[in-house]
Amino acid sequence: MNSSETICALSTANGMGAIAVIRVSGEEAIAITSSIFSKSLIDAPSHTAHFGTIVNAEGRIIDEVLINVFQGKKSFTGEPTTEIACHGSVFIQQQIIQLLLENGCRMANPGEFSMRAFFNGKMDLSQTEAIADLIASQSSKAHEVAMQQMRGGFSNELKGLREELINFASLVELELDFAEEDVEFADRSQLKALVEKCLKYTNKLASSFSLGNAIKNGFPVAFVGRPNAGKSTLLNGLLQEERAIVSDIPGTTRDTIEETINIEGVSFRLIDTAGIREASDEIERIGIERTHQKIEQANTVVYLFDALNTSVEEVNKDIALLPAAKHLLVVATKNDKIDDATREHITTNIVKREGVELHFIYGKDEQDLEKVKSAIYEISIGDSFDEHSTIVTNARHYDNLIKASSDLEKAKEGLETGITGDFVAMDIRQALYHLGQITGEISTDDLLGNIFANFCIGK
Numbered sequence: 479m480n481s482s483e484t485i486c487a488l489s490t491a492n493g494m495g496a497i498a499v500i501r502v503s504g505e506e507a508i509a510i511t512s513s514i515f516s517k518s519l520i521d522a523p524s525h526t527a528h529f530g531t532i533v534n535a536e537g538r539i540i541d542e543v544l545i546n547v548f549q550g551k552k553s554f555t556g557e558p559t560t561e562i563a564c565h566g567s568v569f570i571q572q573q574i575i576q577l578l579l580e581n582g583c584r585m586a587n588p589g590e591f592s593m594r595a596f597f598n599g600k601m602d603l604s605q606t607e608a609i610a611d612l613i614a615s616q617s618s619k620a621h622e623v624a625m626q627q628m629r630g631g632f633s634n635e636l637k638g639l640r641e642e643l644i645n646f647a648s649l650v651e652l653e654l655d656f657a658e659e660d661v662e663f664a665d666r667s668q669l670k671a672l673v674e675k676c677l678k679y680t681n682k683l684a685s686s687f688s689l690g691n692a693i694k695n696g697f698p699v700a701f702v703g704r705p706n707a708g709k710s711t712l713l714n715g716l717l718q719e720e721r722a723i724v725s726d727i728p729g730t731t732r733d734t735i736e737e738t739i740n741i742e743g744v745s746f747r748l749i750d751t752a753g754i755r756e757a758s759d760e761i762e763r764i765g766i767e768r769t770h771q772k773i774e775q776a777n778t779v780v781y782l783f784d785a786l787n788t789s790v791e792e793v794n795k796d797i798a799l800l801p802a803a804k805h806l807l808v809v810a811t812k813n814d815k816i817d818d819a820t821r822e823h824i825t826t827n828i829v830k831r832e833g834v835e836l837h838f839i840y841g842k843d844e845q846d847l848e849k850v851k852s853a854i855y856e857i858s859i860g861d862s863f864d865e866h867s868t869i870v871t872n873a874r875h876y877d878n879l880i881k882a883s884s885d886l887e888k889a890k891e892g893l894e895t896g897i898t899g900d901f902v903a904m905d906i907r908q909a910l911y912h913l914g915q916i917t918g919e920i921s922t923d924d925l926l927g928n929i930f931a932n933f934c935i936g937k
């Protein structure tokens with residue numbers, strides 16, 4: 479990357495739209511933009527908008543535009559920037575970009591504007607990554623978590639901890655220079671308390687990742703059960719659309735069907751599966767195998783059974799076979815077909831797992847569907863938002879947190895067993911390295927290349 483070059487790119491979506499924005503950033507941004515504009519912007523105050531025309535080399539007016547000017551370091555990228563808002567024609571966009579290129583710009587790489595913001599100290603790495611999450615966010619919660627991270631979220635806290643750790647590591651290292659004199663600059667009990675505080679923090683952050691990851695990508699919820707249990711009926715009811723084929727023929731659903739719904743601002747990926755039984759043909763066998771895979775991948779399993787035609791023994795047998803680690807919801811369908819005695823019999827004889835709820839539903843009843851929605855939300859998320867004020871959604875951050883935790887654990891052990899300072903210092907330096915990778919105090923070209931390559935052009 480060469481940050482002395484002035485870059486340009488279309489920052490709005492490709493294709494149609496009433497207005498398009500072309501962004502120009504770099505030392506020459508304002509001069510280059512002025513050279514294709516009907517007015518000079520060189521002395522324009524920062525954060526002002528200017529109306530005029532873009533004219534090509536032959537003097538042809540390409541468009542009437544509005545240009546925003548950002549002077550000095552006062553911009554998103556931390557460089558002189560202009561934003562040309564033109565009409566959304568692809569031809570106009572191409573002409574303007576062409577003119578910018580002819581006058582000294584080059585095309586920006588994906589994420590290069592954000593990369594410059596990072597290098598110019600406008601944001602740290604985790605904040606920059608949050609922008610990509612923000613752009614991709616499709617639910618209220620995903621938006622909230624990305625926004626919190628973009629606005630500093632845990633990077634400020636991490637920075638504070640890093641500074642404290644750096645101070646201590648330096649003191650311990652200083653002792654090494656005075657090895658013969660046997661001095662202790664770093665108070666060991668204070669150091670241990672600090673390491674424990676950091677450890678608690680990194681562990682807490684790391685433990686929020688399963689929630690964070692699901693918020694970002696949607697909670698996978700698998701609907702499973704015997705054929706004709708009413709899985710597809712429930713899926714359709716929740717989606718309010720005839721998405722899956724429903725019939726009284728057992729084995730109707732052969733492949734898995736996946737659709738997203740939003741419950742209380744959180745995305746859930748509902749997965750309807752093939753009913754589990756002894757397969758009668760090869761295709762059904764493959765479908766059932768897929769059901770098992772989906773159960774593995776799911777966060778929450780909704781086990782459905784036909785309350786009229788399934789015995790409690792069969793139900794208990796099925797439930798016992800479901801993986802214990804999953805959140806589980808048990809749903810008895812065809813509640814419209816059973817009497818109080820049957821309901822009573824099922825309720826008392828079902829072997830419930832701890833915390834597992836049983837709901838009776840008629841798959842087409844509005845209220846029952848609302849009940850199932852709330853239950854899915856509760857069982858998948860409950861009050862985990864309250865437990866985690868800061869939520870990690872990024873696998874790269876999670877990875878580094880786990881590594882930092884393990885380094886800190888070693889440092890703690892070392893302090894407890896009175897190991898020599900150089901080892902303790904080494905473990906702390908390792909932890910610092912991993913924490914620094916999250917915020918980008920420590921970064922390599924490879925790492926940055928990977929992160930920014932996933933951005934869209936113009937961002």
Ligand SMILES: Nc1nc2c(c(=O)[nH]1)N(C=O)[C@@H](CNc1ccc(C(=O)N[C@@H](CCC(=O)O)C(=O)O)cc1)CN2
Nearest residue numbers: 499501525546548551552553554555556561600609937
């Ligand atoms: N037109 C436009 N809209 C946009 C952006 C943009 O770059 N351009 N953004 C891009 O993502 C987001 C807003 N983010 C921005 C962040 C900083 C600055 C900026 O000018 N910062 C200066 C001045 C700050 C101030 O006055 O307080 C600075 O940091 O010095 C502008 C936009 C969303 N909307």
Ligand SMILES: Nc1nc2c(ncn2[C@@H]2O[C@H](COP(=O)(O)OP(=O)(O)OP(=O)(O)O)[C@@H](O)[C@H]2O)c(=O)[nH]1
Nearest residue numbers: 705706707708709710711725729730731753812841
């Ligand atoms: N009365 C009543 N019928 C239901 C209810 N839920 C489902 N059905 C009926 O039960 C039959 C099977 O429903 P499906 O939704 O296809 O069942 P499934 O579990 O998806 O079945 P497979 O895909 O074959 O495994 C259909 O005829 C539905 O109309 C319910 O709550 N009450």
Ligand SMILES: [K+]
Nearest residue numbers: 706725727730
């Ligand atoms: K069916």
Ligand SMILES: [Mg+2]
Nearest residue numbers: 709710730731
């Ligand atoms: Mg089905």
